[in-house]
Amino acid sequence: MNEAKSRSNPEDRAAIEEVLAIYCIALDEMDLDRLAALFTADCRVDYGPDARLQSNGAADLRQSLERMWRWRRTSHHLSNVTIDFEDADTANVVSYVLAWHERPDLTSATVYGRYVDRFVRTTEGWRIAKRRMLMNGSDRAFTVDINPLERREAPAGWTAPDIDR
Amino acid sequence: MNEAKSRSNPEDRAAIEEVLAIYCIALDEMDLDRLAALFTADCRVDYGPDARLQSNGAADLRQSLERMWRWRRTSHHLSNVTIDFEDADTANVVSYVLAWHERPDLTSATVYGRYVDRFVRTTEGWRIAKRRMLMNGSDRAFTVDINPLERREAPAGWTAPDIDR
Amino acid sequence: MNEAKSRSNPEDRAAIEEVLAIYCIALDEMDLDRLAALFTADCRVDYGPDARLQSNGAADLRQSLERMWRWRRTSHHLSNVTIDFEDADTANVVSYVLAWHERPDLTSATVYGRYVDRFVRTTEGWRIAKRRMLMNGSDRAFTVDINPLERREAPAGWTAPDIDR
Numbered sequence: 149m150n151e152a153k154s155r156s157n158p159e160d161r162a163a164i165e166e167v168l169a170i171y172c173i174a175l176d177e178m179d180l181d182r183l184a185a186l187f188t189a190d191c192r193v194d195y196g197p198d199a200r201l202q203s204n205g206a207a208d209l210r211q212s213l214e215r216m217w218r219w220r221r222t223s224h225h226l227s228n229v230t231i232d233f234e235d236a237d238t239a240n241v242v243s244y245v246l247a248w249h250e251r252p253d254l255t256s257a258t259v260y261g262r263y264v265d266r267f268v269r270t271t272e273g274w275r276i277a278k279r280r281m282l283m284n285g286s287d288r289a290f291t292v293d294i295n296p297l298e299r300r301e302a303p304a305g306w307t308a309p310d311i312d313r
Numbered sequence: 314m315n316e317a318k319s320r321s322n323p324e325d326r327a328a329i330e331e332v333l334a335i336y337c338i339a340l341d342e343m344d345l346d347r348l349a350a351l352f353t354a355d356c357r358v359d360y361g362p363d364a365r366l367q368s369n370g371a372a373d374l375r376q377s378l379e380r381m382w383r384w385r386r387t388s389h390h391l392s393n394v395t396i397d398f399e400d401a402d403t404a405n406v407v408s409y410v411l412a413w414h415e416r417p418d419l420t421s422a423t424v425y426g427r428y429v430d431r432f433v434r435t436t437e438g439w440r441i442a443k444r445r446m447l448m449n450g451s452d453r454a455f456t457v458d459i460n461p462l463e464r465r466e467a468p469a470g471w472t473a474p475d476i477d478r
Numbered sequence: 479m480n481e482a483k484s485r486s487n488p489e490d491r492a493a494i495e496e497v498l499a500i501y502c503i504a505l506d507e508m509d510l511d512r513l514a515a516l517f518t519a520d521c522r523v524d525y526g527p528d529a530r531l532q533s534n535g536a537a538d539l540r541q542s543l544e545r546m547w548r549w550r551r552t553s554h555h556l557s558n559v560t561i562d563f564e565d566a567d568t569a570n571v572v573s574y575v576l577a578w579h580e581r582p583d584l585t586s587a588t589v590y591g592r593y594v595d596r597f598v599r600t601t602e603g604w605r606i607a608k609r610r611m612l613m614n615g616s617d618r619a620f621t622v623d624i625n626p627l628e629r630r631e632a633p634a635g636w637t638a639p640d641i642d643r
Contacts, residue, residue: 158323158488169393173407173427176449178465200476218473221464223425223449225392225409227555228499242503244555246411246576248425250450260553260578262503284506284553285580291477299551300508308548311530312621323488334558338572338592341614343630365641383638386629388590388614390557390574411576413590415615456642 160239161231163274164267168243171276172224178217184210188268188277195281196293221250228262237269245281249290257290259283262297325404326396328439329432333408336441337389340381349375353433353442360446361458384414393427402434414455422455424448427462490569491561493604494597498573501606502554505546514540518598518607525611526623551580558592567599575611579620587620589613592627 167186174183187193187206195201203209216222228244243263250256266278283294332351339348352358352371360366368374381387393409408428415421431443448459497516504513517523517536525531533539546552558574573593580586596608613624 158492161492162323162326166395169395169409172393172409173395176464177462178467198476200474214467214471215474215476217467217471218476221450221462223409223411225390225411225425225555227392227557228502230496230499230503244499244502244553246553246555248450254453256450256452260555285551285578285586287586288584297507297551299506302508302544302547306544306547309530309545311528311545311548327488327491331560334560337558337574338560341629342627343632363641365639379632379636380639380641382632382636383641386615386627388574388576390555390576390590392557413615419618421615421617 157233157236160233160269160274164231164239164241165229167267167274167276168226168229168241168263168265172226172245175213175216175224176222180210180213183213186276187279188270188275191275191277191279193276193279194295196295198293201293218251219249220252220254223248239267239274241265241267244284255289257287259286259290259292259294261286261294322398322401325398325434325439329396329404329406330394332432332439332441333391333394333406333428333430337391337410340378340389341387343381345375345378348378351441352444353435353440356440356442356444358441358444359460361460363458366458383416385417385419386415388413404432404439406430406432409449420454422452424451424455424457424459426451426459487563487566490563490599490604494561494569494571495559497597497604497606498556498559498571498593498595502556502575505543505554506552508546510540510543513543516606517609518600518605521605521607521609523606523609524625526625528623531623548581549579550582550584553578569597569604571595571597574614585619587617589616589620589622589624591616591624 171183171186184206187209189206191206193203193209203212225246226243230242232240234240245261245263247259248256261281261283264280265276267274268277281294282297284297336348336351349371352374354371356371358368358374368377390411391408395407397405399405410426410428412424426446426448429445430441432439433442446459447462449462501513501516514536517539519536521536523533523539533542555576556573560572562570564570575591575593577589578586591611591613594610595606597604598607611624612627614627
């Protein structure tokens with residue numbers, strides 16, 4: 149990590165973190181106009197391989213996210229934000245999300261994921277130009293086909309220690 | 314969002330975020346003196362419509378939160394902080410909380426909520442003058458009557474896509 | 479809390495928060511080389527009383543954390559960061575972690591904990607010199623013997639209010 153770069157721009161960091169938080173707030177309120185305004189008009193968003201989980205442009209994303217109404221309630225908790233400024237107007241940002249969803253029948257499904265984003269500075273502030281979601285994991289009730297995170301495999305010959313009670 | 318305002322004051326942002334974090338740390342330790350000191354003496358706190366979930370003043374809040382001892386253990390995880398400075402000494406702050414609670418019988422209950430706060434700068438630092446908790450949702454084991462979040466309804470005629478496996 | 483101290487150094491705060499986030503990112507990817515590089519060569523790490531949960535030095539830690547491969551997938555969500563600068567090159571940092579783990583049989587186990595860290599500034603940036611993990615709580619499926627948090631007891635004569643529905 150290039151710390152000289154990543155440390156710069158505390159005000160830009162705060163502005164980017166605010167966009168990440170408002171995405172969650174607006175999604176849980178289903179305020180899709182506010183949510184779509186966080187993205188560039190020509191954004192590319194990819195939650196998974198299903199074409200219905202991919203969007204070209206903020207208007208398309210806004211319409212696609214109407215799918216979230218199939219949940220009765222949701223709660224998206226963001227953390228682990230890392231920001232790498234490529235230049236003064238572009239940043240590559242990774243964040244974690246714990247996303248809880250409740251169905252109309254009151255069963256729930258939780259996904260533990262991350263957003264891999266490209267932010268750009270526009271005349272209206274920092275906006276998401278590209279978002280790809282990856283899934284660290286989920287409980288078994290969550291069945292949406294989100295892009296899986298690649299995790300390194302144990303080396304050959306590794307054996308598990310008996311550390312659990 | 315007025316980004317010029319929200320971007321200002323990185324040191325004030327850090328101080329406000331610290332108060333939010335210490336609230337969680339002190340609550341999970343049941344260090345109620347430390348917790349009450351984060352609020353103004355005349356604070357108003359409202360977790361729900363039940364009078365026992367509302368407090369007038371830090372001393373009242375301190376006493377009311379003794380109710381948390383009915384849980385065996387708790388863990389409050391804060392995220393999604395947005396801060397809007399109204400002026401140099403006042404800020405409207407929204408944050409998310411994932412609050413896990415364990416009963417003496419080892420069953421647990423989790424609530425996914427948000428704090429809607431008014432912070433003021435005092436001679437002792439930033440303090441919470443007003444807090445209202447809203448609930449995005451909860452698991453079925455959580456039965457405290459927290460104020461519900463209002464979520465927009467799907468437009469008439471909306472139909473759910475068949476996107477789950 | 480000494481706010482004059484804790485408010486200082488917004489760029490150091492960002493660098494320390496980045497180390498905390500990368501620990502989680504690298505652990506969930508099992509990128510143990512990247513993870514070990516976040517610690518000083520002579521670090522002391524203590525997750526629990528079992529000797530296999532304690533490490534002396536980054537190389538020892540790297541090897542010990544191979545134990546995480548006994549999980550199929552993990553997700554570590556960090557929040558509630560507080561930073562107290564002891565001097566310009568040393569900081570005492572507390573953070574919360576919600577750590578979800580999935581076994582090969584697809585059962586899961588979640589721990590709600592905190593990291594109590596000592597950070598030092600090195601020529602390569604801020605590094606963790608000492609980490610002690612405490613457990614606020616866990617679900618019943620989590621059976622690793624993490625150091626428990628001490629929570630204050632209710633005063634004698636306290637009785638639980640009937641506040642749950």
